[in-house]
Amino acid sequence: MVQSKKQKYLFLAFCLLPTFIMFAIFTLYPLFSGLYYSFFDWSGSAENKEFIGIDNYIHLFNDAIIADTIIHDYFLVVTKVIGIMILAMFFAVALTQLKIKEAPFYRIIFFFPNIMSVVVIGILWTFIYNPSMGFINSGLEFLGLESWAKPWLGDEKWALPSLVLPSIWAGIGLFMLMLMGGIANVSKSYYEAAEIDGANEWQQFWKVTLPLVWPQIKISVLYIVITTLNGSFIIVQIMTGGGPNNSTHVMGSYLYQQAFKQYNFGYGATIGVMILILSLITVLILQFFMRRDKVEY
Amino acid sequence: MVKKLFNGRLLFLLVAMLMLALVAACSSDDDKDKDGEAKGEETTDNGSSDGEISGDLEIQYFVGGYGDSWWKEVIGDFKEKYPDVNIIEHAGPNINEEMRSRWVSADPPDVVYIDGAGSSETQMVEDGQLMDLTEWIKGVKLEDGTPLMDSFIVEPAQYDDGKIYSLPLVFDTWGTWYDKALFEEKGYEAPKDFESFMSTMGEIKEGEDIAPFVTTGQYPYYFLRGVLYPAFAAAGGEELLANVIDGAEGAWSSDAVLEVMKKVEEMQKAGYIDEGFGALNHTQSQMNFLLHDNAFIPVGFWLPNEMAKDTPEDFKYGFIPSPMNNAGEPGAIVPDLRPLAIAKEAENPEAAKAFVEFVFTKEYASLFSEHTGAIMNLTGVDLSTNENVPEYLIDANAMINDPEQVQIYNKPHPMSADLETPISNSLVSLMLGNISAEEFVKEAEKAAEQYRNSK
Numbered sequence: 234m235v236q237s238k239k240q241k242y243l244f245l246a247f248c249l250l251p252t253f254i255m256f257a258i259f260t261l262y263p264l265f266s267g268l269y270y271s272f273f274d275w276s277g278s279a280e281n282k283e284f285i286g287i288d289n290y291i292h293l294f295n296d297a298i299i300a301d302t303i304i305h306d307y308f309l310v311v312t313k314v315i316g317i318m319i320l321a322m323f324f325a326v327a328l329t330q331l332k333i334k335e336a337p338f339y340r341i342i343f344f345f346p347n348i349m350s351v352v353v354i355g356i357l358w359t360f361i362y363n364p365s366m367g368f369i370n371s372g373l374e375f376l377g378l379e380s381w382a383k384p385w386l387g388d389e390k391w392a393l394p395s396l397v398l399p400s401i402w403a404g405i406g407l408f409m410l411m412l413m414g415g416i417a418n419v420s421k422s423y424y425e426a427a428e429i430d431g432a433n434e435w436q437q438f439w440k441v442t443l444p445l446v447w448p449q450i451k452i453s454v455l456y457i458v459i460t461t462l463n464g465s466f467i468i469v470q471i472m473t474g475g476g477p478n479n480s481t482h483v484m485g486s487y488l489y490q491q492a493f494k495q496y497n498f499g500y501g502a503t504i505g506v507m508i509l510i511l512s513l514i515t516v517l518i519l520q521f522f523m524r525r526d527k528v529e530y
Numbered sequence: 531m532v533k534k535l536f537n538g539r540l541l542f543l544l545v546a547m548l549m550l551a552l553v554a555a556c557s558s559d560d561d562k563d564k565d566g567e568a569k570g571e572e573t574t575d576n577g578s579s580d581g582e583i584s585g586d587l588e589i590q591y592f593v594g595g596y597g598d599s600w601w602k603e604v605i606g607d608f609k610e611k612y613p614d615v616n617i618i619e620h621a622g623p624n625i626n627e628e629m630r631s632r633w634v635s636a637d638p639p640d641v642v643y644i645d646g647a648g649s650s651e652t653q654m655v656e657d658g659q660l661m662d663l664t665e666w667i668k669g670v671k672l673e674d675g676t677p678l679m680d681s682f683i684v685e686p687a688q689y690d691d692g693k694i695y696s697l698p699l700v701f702d703t704w705g706t707w708y709d710k711a712l713f714e715e716k717g718y719e720a721p722k723d724f725e726s727f728m729s730t731m732g733e734i735k736e737g738e739d740i741a742p743f744v745t746t747g748q749y750p751y752y753f754l755r756g757v758l759y760p761a762f763a764a765a766g767g768e769e770l771l772a773n774v775i776d777g778a779e780g781a782w783s784s785d786a787v788l789e790v791m792k793k794v795e796e797m798q799k800a801g802y803i804d805e806g807f808g809a810l811n812h813t814q815s816q817m818n819f820l821l822h823d824n825a826f827i828p829v830g831f832w833l834p835n836e837m838a839k840d841t842p843e844d845f846k847y848g849f850i851p852s853p854m855n856n857a858g859e860p861g862a863i864v865p866d867l868r869p870l871a872i873a874k875e876a877e878n879p880e881a882a883k884a885f886v887e888f889v890f891t892k893e894y895a896s897l898f899s900e901h902t903g904a905i906m907n908l909t910g911v912d913l914s915t916n917e918n919v920p921e922y923l924i925d926a927n928a929m930i931n932d933p934e935q936v937q938i939y940n941k942p943h944p945m946s947a948d949l950e951t952p953i954s955n956s957l958v959s960l961m962l963g964n965i966s967a968e969e970f971v972k973e974a975e976k977a978a979e980q981y982r983n984s985k
Contacts, residue, residue, distance in 0.1 A: 279657030280636040364806030365823060387747055387808025389964055474748040477808035478959040495947040496653045 270502040277498025289503040298479050305393055306483045310461045314454055316401040317408055325412035344406035355471030358399040362386050386473050389480040396468055408453045415446035451523045462512045484508045584614035587881040588639035590629050591621050592646035595832030596902035608888050615881050638873040640882035645868040651696055652944050660695040661872040667694060673891050683907050684865045687943040698867035701907040702830045704756035709825045710848030720850050724793055727853040731802040734825045744824035746815040747808035750954035755866060756828030761790040761854030763939035764862035775945045777978030783971045791967035793854060798963050808962055820845055828852055831904040849926045851936050860937045867907060899923060952977035
């Protein structure tokens with residue numbers, strides 16, 4: 234049966250239009266309204282708003298806290314990428330290559346935090362970090378290291394690094410599974426050939442495993458970067474609220490504070506535009522640096 | 531097959547649905563205007579052309595530490611008196627967030643009780659959302675005939691143009707709570723001024739091996755409003771307090787403010803402020819207080835009610851004005867009022883006015899203390915003979931009404947969040963010992979300057 238051009242376009246429209254409409258309503262519309270509101274002085278709690286041109290953007294460049302929030306965000310990005318990727322890779326290799334009998338059990342254990350809500354994780358770790366009853370300070374005291382105990386989340390220097398641990402803990406499982414999937418697809422014959430050529434396990438990891446799971450590593454890193462830039466807001470909000478003295482504010486939590494607590498919705502929208510631009514630039518840079526031809530043996 | 535499919539009814543249905551979705555997504559503004567008109571017409575019907583009130587009356591009230599039992603009783607009584615009025619309640623701990631879209635779309639409830647997270651009287655006034663009550667309130671009288679304006683403990687907040695947009699309903703007072711049972715058992719004395727405050731904290735630190743003072747670092751405004759406001763008032767009166775709240779030039783860097791901040795620095799250096807306070811939210815800090823981990827905490831009157839379920843049986847609450855005053859001076863209290871207001875866009879303003887008038891009576895003031903353990907903002911309400919009022923409230927009420935013990939200072943209006951937030955952040959730094967009092971006042975003055983420029 235030969236289709237006419239009209240029928241072909243109708244069929245394409247039938248397939249694409251619903252998705253496009255949903256995309257337009259739930260992604261494009263909020264995106265452009267965010268951009269629109271960033272040019273207004275608007276409290277977000279009343280109807281009246283005043284057009285102020287690029288004043289919010291000028292304020293953005295002069296706001297000292299913004300620079301800190303960007304640094305905090307990228308600190309979390311870098312530490313999370315390094316921490317999660319090293320540990321997830323280690324566990325993935327260990328559970329696939331070392332023939333551990335309890336591997337399925339560990340797989341469940343490591344994946345467990347991924348099925349927990351971030352809010353629950355945040356509250357759980359708030360208790361772990363509690364200065365008087367918390368597991369960490371009690372553990373340090375038990376080991377005779379009382380001098381190391383401190384109010385982790387209440388200390389301007391230690392609060393941000395303290396957020397890294399729960400974020401890594403919560404993230405390992407998913408990426409471990411992704412890497413395990415990649416490793417499982419590597420044919421055993423490569424390892425046998427490498428072994429015959431005299432490569433030890435360390436060399437096998439670097440020369441066989443790593444190049445062949447590179448696509449999974451790339452996707453994992455990109456995913457961690459994007460979710461951290463857009464999502465670290467939750468853990469910050471739950472565990473420290475951005476404090477003490479802004480020492481843990483990330484771009485998202487600062488946006489929330491400005492838009493919903495200080496009633497500067499227009500300025501909040503401006504911060505949102507900044508997050509979007511920075512996320513895009515970061516992802517493009519990462520794509521550029523992580524480009525690597527697909528390896529096949 | 532495909533041809534049949536697209537030539538048939540299914541195609542028509544699909545296109546119709548898509549069109550409908552587009553129309554629905556794009557037509558919100560038109561609908562709103564139409565609704566607005568329709569509701570406007572209804573309003574005229576509800577009006578008081580015949581002297582009676584009727585129609586729907588929407589009331590928004592936050593349910594926090596004081597619960598909602600008092601509201602339920604008042605609203606029940608109002609319904610009995612005005613059976614033609616249908617009251618629609620919007621209440622709950624998150625009601626301010628839930629109702630935000632109604633306020634944004636200029637379709638607010640008629641009456642609003644401004645309290646709790648996500649609400650700001652200052653912001654509502656700045657946004658022109660509240661009805662001007664200046665003239666109307668002059669004619670409102672209590673049940674005994676005294677004008678309401680003469681019956682407030684604290685008069686309504688007046689904004690730049692001297693206008694009144696809200697009526698202070700709840701007389702909240704920040705102050706410092708102390709662990710009364712511990713004090714009685716160990717013979718510690720409740721402080722009356724900064725000197726005795728420091729010496730008592732020293733004794734407690736030594737005797738109990740605890741940091742005597744705690745507050746919430748996640749919400750530093752507890753310390754700002756609970757300790758610093760009274761301290762500024764004691765040091766420089768209402769003028770300094772107003773200047774500090776408005777971020778007036780030179781207020782934060784004045785000698786009086788620096789002197790107060792030096793006292794805070796002294797508390798920190800002596801190790802009296804719990805060094806873990808920075809991470810605590812208000813509930814955690816209050817739990818630490820109830821667990822005897824700390825002996826002093828600055829919170830408002832609502833503390834016992836808020837923590838009622840977690841309070842150990844042997845725990846006794848003691849309340850004092852935050853003792854930042856110099857020896858020989860009376861303690862200072864700065865009330866923090868929770869107002870009742872009518873929306874400018876109220877659809878049933880007559881019923882709203884009737885409700886506000888109905889609420890402000892001595893009977894409900896007394897009932898308020900029974901239900902909430904706090905005070906309603908009306909003078910001449912005798913709580914001492916009321917058996918249902920908790921002991922700490924009777925003590926506090928007597929203390930507040932004794933000018934030799936306590937001086938009440940009023941602030942003109944709440945501080946804007948744009949000024950309060952940066953100052954609170956620097957305050958945490960000072961209380962953690964990361965900056966000095968001099969550095970704090972410099973940072974605060976800078977924040978005030980930015981705030982003035984942003985207005």
